[in-house]
Amino acid sequence: MQELKQTIKDLVVVGKGILAADESVKTAAKRLASIGVESTDETRRQYRNLILTAPEIEKYISGVILFEETLHQKSNDGVLFPEHLRRIWVVPGIKVDNGLAELNGEQITKGLDDLGERLEVFKKAGTRFAKWRAVYSISENTPSDLIINRNAADLAKYAKICHQHGFVPIVEPEVLIDGAHSIETCYNVSEKVLKAVFNALKKEGVKIEYIILKPSMVISGKQAINRANVDEVAKKTVKCLKATVPEELPSINFLSGGQTPQEATAHLNKMHTLGEKLPWHVSFSYARALQEPALEAWKGKDENLHTAQMAFIRRAKLNSLATIGKYREEMENEIEVM
Ligand code: 5MM
Helix, strand or coil: CHHHHHHHHHHCCCCCEEEEECCCHHHHHHHHHCCCCCCCHHHHHHHHHHHHCCCCHHHCEEEEEECHHHHCCECCCCCEHHHHHHHCCCEEEEECCCCEEEECCEEEECCCCCHHHHHHHHHHCCCCEEEEEEEECCECCECCHHHHHHHHHHHHHHHHHHHHCCCEEEEEEEECCCCCCCHHHHHHHHHHHHHHHHHHHHHCCCCHHHCEECCCCCCCCCCCCCCCCHHHHHHHHHHHHHHHCCCCCCEEEECCCCCCHHHHHHHHHHHCCCCCCCCCEEEECCCHHHHHHHHHHHCCCHHHHHHHHHHHHHHHHHHHHHCCCCCCHHHHHCCCCC
């Protein structure tokens, strides 16, 4: 328990969030292809180096979720990435799900069978927290009760196994943004999903004070007409969380899920300026919304390394400000932030 308590203390820090840099080889290839770079062991290492060695990353980021491959790769200075993070007081974490599998036209998450053994290996590599993602797709007939209950049960089993091995589990139920659904539909689905997740965690006897929730925001579908504005997203997200998440949960760290970097920052900031008391630490665990500008600035070229690192740090700074309600839209046009 002492181990879990310490990890929560190190991850849940005012003004800081968790960086998701756990793109699998397939997803990393997609990201690199978007800037015309071929995905190889070496280009993926170079890209991880860019992000993880960005100057003063530790001012805004308390932990980083890594992909297994990255555990064994080294920075340009020859230091294993988990060790590099440890040296700058950033907690290394690990994505432990093995991706998605189909079940009756919907998706479940793979990786429970040998999870305990894998966690022991990941512990030796220096990681202290884990992440497991379940996805829910919104359509006329989905998500089904079958998928909601199955994903909830698997997330709870995963969390329990993590605790048995001294890892803080990040529980990530992602209601996908794809589709033309309204924000109300997203609210209803998110509420149902979160209720099922916390019921399953309770049933499994998981100690809520040692987990972190990584949910999607309550938001209109990406293809919806008249998408809800920033105010409505923030209000509905907070309402949904208050209706479903126990107060003893230490931290909620949102995923960005296909929002633009600016949207993801503005939504988080608004939640902190509604004038409502939030019983948990409320922060970010973005992948794309933190990394996209850096990826675009880099383009796989050494000479762009510094500019790209600055683009990443800028986004990290803006999101750090959003976690305390101090972000302003005008900052997007300022060259120097703060
Ligand atoms: C939903 O994806 C997670 C958060 O990322 P965004 O902020 O971009 O939505 C992210 O941690 C994701 O789980 C990882 O990038 C791993 O994804 P893949 O598809 O490689 O398993």
